[in-house]
Amino acid sequence: MKKAVIIGGGISGMTAGILLQKAGFETEIYEKNSVPGGQCTGWKREGYTIDNCVHWLTGSKPGTELYNLWSEIGVLRGDGTVKKTSDGKMLLDKADSGIYKKEVFYSVELGGQILTLWRDKERTRKELLKLSPEDADEINKLIDYAAMAECVTVPVEKPMDKMKLGDYIKLGASMKEMPKIMKEYGKITIKELAERFNHPLIRFAITGYMPDNYLAYAFVVSYATVTAENGDVPLGGSLAMALRVADRYKELGGKLHLGTPVAKVLIEGKKTAGIELFDGTKIDSDYVICSSDMDHTFHKLLPESFMPKALKKEFEKREDYPVNSGFQIAFGIEDNFTGFVGTRLFDCEELVVGRQKVKHMSLMSYSFEPTFAPEGCVVMQTNFEQNEDDYEYWKALYEDKDKYNAKKAELAEEVVRRIVAKFPELSGKIKVLDVWTPMTYTRYCNSFKGAYMAFVERKGVKKYTIPGIVKGLDNVYLAGQWLMSPGGLPVALATGKYAAWRIINEK
Numbered sequence: 442m443k444k445a446v447i448i449g450g451g452i453s454g455m456t457a458g459i460l461l462q463k464a465g466f467e468t469e470i471y472e473k474n475s476v477p478g479g480q481c482t483g484w485k486r487e488g489y490t491i492d493n494c495v496h497w498l499t500g501s502k503p504g505t506e507l508y509n510l511w512s513e514i515g516v517l518r519g520d521g522t523v524k525k526t527s528d529g530k531m532l533l534d535k536a537d538s539g540i541y542k543k544e545v546f547y548s549v550e551l552g553g554q555i556l557t558l559w560r561d562k563e564r565t566r567k568e569l570l571k572l573s574p575e576d577a578d579e580i581n582k583l584i585d586y587a588a589m590a591e592c593v594t595v596p597v598e599k600p601m602d603k604m605k606l607g608d609y610i611k612l613g614a615s616m617k618e619m620p621k622i623m624k625e626y627g628k629i630t631i632k633e634l635a636e637r638f639n640h641p642l643i644r645f646a647i648t649g650y651m652p653d654n655y656l657a658y659a660f661v662v663s664y665a666t667v668t669a670e671n672g673d674v675p676l677g678g679s680l681a682m683a684l685r686v687a688d689r690y691k692e693l694g695g696k697l698h699l700g701t702p703v704a705k706v707l708i709e710g711k712k713t714a715g716i717e718l719f720d721g722t723k724i725d726s727d728y729v730i731c732s733s734d735m736d737h738t739f740h741k742l743l744p745e746s747f748m749p750k751a752l753k754k755e756f757e758k759r760e761d762y763p764v765n766s767g768f769q770i771a772f773g774i775e776d777n778f779t780g781f782v783g784t785r786l787f788d789c790e791e792l793v794v795g796r797q798k799v800k801h802m803s804l805m806s807y808s809f810e811p812t813f814a815p816e817g818c819v820v821m822q823t824n825f826e827q828n829e830d831d832y833e834y835w836k837a838l839y840e841d842k843d844k845y846n847a848k849k850a851e852l853a854e855e856v857v858r859r860i861v862a863k864f865p866e867l868s869g870k871i872k873v874l875d876v877w878t879p880m881t882y883t884r885y886c887n888s889f890k891g892a893y894m895a896f897v898e899r900k901g902v903k904k905y906t907i908p909g910i911v912k913g914l915d916n917v918y919l920a921g922q923w924l925m926s927p928g929g930l931p932v933a934l935a936t937g938k939y940a941a942w943r944i945i946n947e948k
């Protein structure tokens with residue numbers, strides 16, 4: 442039986458492992474952390490669960506190719522639903538299966554006025570038109586294009602470079618509106634999209650949620666994912682999702698080695714012979730899949746000379762291919778708070794986070810996940826977007842742990858003050874559960890500059906899709922979000938499948 446070793450037990454690595462096990466290969470996954478899932482994770486603090494990842498899972502809609510693959514790897518099991526009781530509480534049928542169907546994408550509040558981007562896009566259209574009739578043309582265009590963007594998906598059948606004409610025709614037909622969307626929103630940034638509107642609340646709604654240097658189409662497609670009922674949240678959150686995938690892998694006979702970082706890929710001529718661990722143990726294998734961060738892969742695991750040229754260009758040209766991260770805080774709210782559903786953005790007293798002055802913040806309520814908090818309480822989290830400059834700030838501070846921790850605590854206190862200013866009913870009921878920074882992702886997942894997605898697509902900058910092969914090494918494959926901007930869970934899933942596909946079909 443042929444054997445594949447997979448470096449990294451994130452979503453991409455585990456996807457590859459599951460599909461190879463199913464195809465009759467022997468596989469072993471080596472993961473540096475004690476918990477599988479990589480960035481798709483969560484952790485417990487003081488009886489609460491903190492969630493690190495899924496705000497929306499593209500492919501949560503039954504009947505789509507992505508849904509089938511998510512189901513195949515164990516993410517979506519059963520069809521549990523969340524129901525609202527008469528007193529406004531959200532209750533689950535099954536704690537660890539199914540999907541929470543979002544009613545709202547998110548909402549914003551400015552100067553006492555609230556605007557919601559509903560799952561029901563016609564409701565959003567109606568409310569936007571009522572709010573700002575003078576923006577009618579742009580509002581109608583935005584909602585019409587969101588409707589068109591509901592077709593957008595990531596192809597998962599086979600690697601894109603292996604697709605034949607017929608495959609492209611099929612894909613083109615299923616995403617026939619994409620060229621129109623790219624023509625309208627693929628050449629402007631989110632910030633420029635917002636500037637097309639007059640109403641400050643609409644501008645805020647557009648720039649507030651995603652980094653405003655992203656291309657505008659990313660905002661439209663993300664909203665469309667929710668309106669298409671294709672961007673919901675697996676119950677149990679990111680940690681439970683990752684553990685379900687790990688269980689599926691182990692049920693199929695896969696060997697998952699946790700707490701086992703890989704030191705390097707062993708190279709003999711034009712092939713790999715396996716991997717080496719930090720204690721010098723050598724693990725033989727016929728194939729190696731690197732699903733770890735690509736900067737780490739080509740600086741620590743393999744010589745940089747093997748890095749695909751396009752990827753090298755992306756890592757070197759920092760202006761053209763920036764990455765983003767976040768400064769985040771989780772709170773335990775000792776109250777059955779029902780002030781808003783999902784994520785709310787609001788303006789706040791100015792605060793310096795990393796090297797940026799911020800004047801607004803987000804708060805996500807996990808009230809839809811009763812398993813996350815003790816009875817009568819709820820988890821809330823905030824995420825301040827951080828760029829590479831901020832990363833350097835946190836990296837320098839991290840050199841002195843006392844200063845680093847003191848800064849985190851100071852900011853958490855400042856943020857609590859701003860939450861109470863917005864929601865005075867929460868005074869005395871907010872407990873800081875944890876604070877994490879871009880450095881956390883570097884420490885935890887070896888992430889390049891603390892990135893939690895891949896390269897941001899910039900206006901006028903060439904976008905690359907990196908084939909998951911390594912020129913000069915016959916039996917080494919790549920998987921993970923870095924292969925296709927802007928990354929994210931569907932890319933991790935697809936590239937994990939592509940790596941398995943190449944081994945199954947080409948070897």
Ligand SMILES: Cc1cc2nc3c(=O)[nH]c(=O)nc-3n(C[C@H](O)[C@H](O)[C@H](O)COP(=O)(O)OP(=O)(O)OC[C@H]3O[C@@H](n4cnc5c(N)ncnc54)[C@H](O)[C@@H]3O)c2cc1C
Pocket residue numbers: 448449450451452453454471472473474477478479480481493494495496497498499701702703704732733734737767885886887893894920921922923928929930931933
């Ligand atoms: C706050 C946050 C919110 C997000 N929200 C969403 C969302 O709503 N929707 C969405 O689609 N995506 C979201 N993402 C992105 C998503 O989490 C990632 O795209 C995805 O999890 C990446 O998976 P991956 O397998 O490519 O990489 P990783 O998750 O980075 O997996 C790589 C694994 O390799 C391991 N590793 C690294 N080096 C070694 C080594 N030397 N030896 C052994 N193991 C090693 C790492 O520990 C890690 O487990 C979010 C991310 C964050 C952080």
